[in-house]
Amino acid sequence: MVSLQTVQAHNATLKSLAPGLVAVFVGGTSGISLSTALALARHTSSPKIYLIGRSQSAADSAIASMKSINPSVQPTFLQSDISLLKNVDSVCAEIAAKEKKLNLLFMTPGYMTLKGRDETAEGLDRKFSLHYYARMRFISNLLPLLITAAQEDPSSDSANTRLSRVVSVLDPHVAVRAGGSGTLDFSDLSLKNTFSLQKCGAHASLMGDFFLEGMAQRHRHTSFLHTYPSGVATGVMRELPGGGVLAAVLKPLLRAFMVPIQESGERHLFAATSGRYPPKAEGEGMEGDVAVGSDGTKGSGSYWVSWDGEVFPENKKLGKTREEGAVEKVVQHTDEVFKQVCEEGKTYP
Numbered sequence: 600m601v602s603l604q605t606v607q608a609h610n611a612t613l614k615s616l617a618p619g620l621v622a623v624f625v626g627g628t629s630g631i632s633l634s635t636a637l638a639l640a641r642h643t644s645s646p647k648i649y650l651i652g653r654s655q656s657a658a659d660s661a662i663a664s665m666k667s668i669n670p671s672v673q674p675t676f677l678q679s680d681i682s683l684l685k686n687v688d689s690v691c692a693e694i695a696a697k698e699k700k701l702n703l704l705f706m707t708p709g710y711m712t713l714k715g716r717d718e719t720a721e722g723l724d725r726k727f728s729l730h731y732y733a734r735m736r737f738i739s740n741l742l743p744l745l746i747t748a749a750q751e752d753p754s755s756d757s758a759n760t761r762l763s764r765v766v767s768v769l770d771p772h773v774a775v776r777a778g779g780s781g782t783l784d785f786s787d788l789s790l791k792n793t794f795s796l797q798k799c800g801a802h803a804s805l806m807g808d809f810f811l812e813g814m815a816q817r818h819r820h821t822s823f824l825h826t827y828p829s830g831v832a833t834g835v836m837r838e839l840p841g842g843g844v845l846a847a848v849l850k851p852l853l854r855a856f857m858v859p860i861q862e863s864g865e866r867h868l869f870a871a872t873s874g875r876y877p878p879k880a881e882g883e884g885m886e887g888d889v890a891v892g893s894d895g896t897k898g899s900g901s902y903w904v905s906w907d908g909e910v911f912p913e914n915k916k917l918g919k920t921r922e923e924g925a926v927e928k929v930v931q932h933t934d935e936v937f938k939q940v941c942e943e944g945k946t947y948p
């Protein structure tokens with residue numbers, strides 16, 4: 600376990616970075632993303648922070664909190680329902696028009712539901728889209744800015760240690776918990792015909808796992824993390840029937856087993872900035888405290904990280920799914936969805 604003391608000591612060093620780190624928080628109006636954005640505001644000078652979500656009032660209050668922590672923060676709220684990929688494209692175009700580089704893409708959009716398949720106008724399930732397709736579309740669109748951040752001249756005043764990182768918060772191991780098979784249904788990856796909430800959870804997690812692994816192989820100067828936050832008291836249950844009441848009842852009962860929200864933010868800021876999770880180009884052959892990547896290679900550039908900063912141990916079921924060609928098949932499917940929905944304006948499939 601990475602101790603909270605180590606996390607805090609690392610985060611305190613971020614003040615020495617050059618001002619003007621650029622970070623995008625998708626789902627930044629609430630919960631883990633907001634808590635991490637606040638931690639970034641606390642520990643860095645003049646960061647440019649983009650918050651993406653739907654709620655204007657939540658964004659107003661988030662920005663006021665950020666400004667009270669650090670008046671030098673430069674916040675921007677982009678209001679959008681990003682369960683639609685066309686909206687993801689518009690938001691990314693707005694960011695790309697304003698920024699030349701991006702140091703951190705941090706993503707948490709999603710919600711809990713008991714509803715079955717709920718199709719968007721683009722033919723994808725809404726929850727699946729928020730947990731997987733929209734997040735991967737953000738990565739694809741913003742990669743040029745992430746690559747620019749990785750290429751910054753370290754001697755320039757504005758260089759920020761070439762930080763170029765993607766963090767997606769969900770759960771890399773949900774498909775193998777409680778005896779889960781850890782397999783993907785390659786004949787129906789989007790679950791158009793075989794949707795269940797359980798399969799949706801497993802597919803969103805596994806497809807995120809393997810898409811990020813593929814990204815890290817191809818984009819050697821950016822690192823890609825899929826993290827599990829453990830239990831954190833946030834608004835994640837707000838869309839469940841009686842979710843507000845349920846959360847209020849569970850919170851005191853489960854407090855001892857949960858990660859406090861501010862600690863989660865500090866821990867995620869560590870995940871987002873620590874040299875423990877280097878990109879492939881730096882990590883290969885690196886000595887010292889470097890995490891083992893999701894494919895079992897130290898410093899591979901893709902990391903499946905638990906709430907405490909440690910990577911998940913190797914898992915045979917996930918290894919078997921990888922051997923079945925998961926990286927290539929998931930990337931090919933995702934590219935196909937993006938082509939059909941975003942370039943051709945069709946519904947999928």
Ligand SMILES: NC(=O)c1ccc[n+]([C@@H]2O[C@H](COP(=O)([O-])OP(=O)(O)OC[C@H]3O[C@@H](n4cnc5c(N)ncnc54)[C@H](OP(=O)(O)O)[C@@H]3O)[C@@H](O)[C@H]2O)c1
Nearest residue numbers: 626628629630631652653654681708709830831833834835
């Ligand atoms: N909290 C936990 O205990 C826990 C445990 C395991 C995994 N997770 C996963 O971790 C992630 C983060 O959870 P959290 O607890 O931080 O949740 P949260 O507090 O509910 O935050 C979710 C964020 O997603 C945004 N969002 C939801 N639907 C959206 C949409 N259609 N368009 C744009 N933004 C949207 C929300 O903003 P708006 O309302 O402003 O749109 C909010 O900022 C989730 O994927 C969750 O499944 C959480």
